[in-house]
Amino acid sequence: MPDLALHILVFLFAAAFLAGFIDSIAGGGGMITIPAMLIAGIPPLETLGTNKLQSLFGSGSASLAxxxxxxVNLVEQLPMAALAVLGGAVGAGLATIVPGDVLKILLPFLLIAIALYFGFKPNISDADRTRRITPFLFGLTFVPLIGFYDGVFGPGTGSFFMLGFVTLAGFGVLKATAHTKFLNFGSNIGGFIVFALYGVVLWKTGLIMGVGQFIGAQVGSRFAMKNGARIIKPLLVVTCIALAIKLLSDPAHPIRLWMGV
Structure with missing residues (x-):
């Protein structure tokens, strides 16, 4: 496709900055960048591929912060991140044959359930709790599963990782957020490799947005570390509900088509 005009690139840079800020705290940055790229006239497949490139900068920036x-100890988390890479790559590779309508139907309700859990569970804080699963089993099962989902579909990946770290691994909210970012970085790498091999990545646009993502994630992660659970929890709840509403408001959503609205 032809090069985008300067004002469009500025718009996408600003969208990426906001997405990086929000994603570094609560996930859900894709609900900003994907619509922004579609509004800019980028075709859907190129939007997905370019989104993976620019999101690498946000998740990587937040991980470093x-x-x-x-x-988070990035070296100790490398095995889990590698499994997230594998899951993301397999998911992206199978994206064309996985029943996407099933995911689209279930996802809004899963996101609302996560919002309700974090919103009404009174004892969720930055303090660690008793874990329900060993790190080995968590990394072997839950991590590649969510990485696979990220490759196939994507929205809400950070929220699902957060839920797993808090409920299964027993992490406090801030610690869970920190670990989520590196695994999300891994699943983004897996998906990005596949999309790049298919030649559907707009490099110039993705790199410009990547700079916005990097800066936004640095600001957001510092904000999260300063405020901890008292800002992460409400932002996570709002993000999950907003993403669910956005998905259900899509005229092409299977539920809306089934109901004829």
């Missing part, structure tokens, strides 16, 4: 403050 959290690691520098000691909230």
């Amino acid at each position: 959290y690691a520098r403050r000691g909230h």
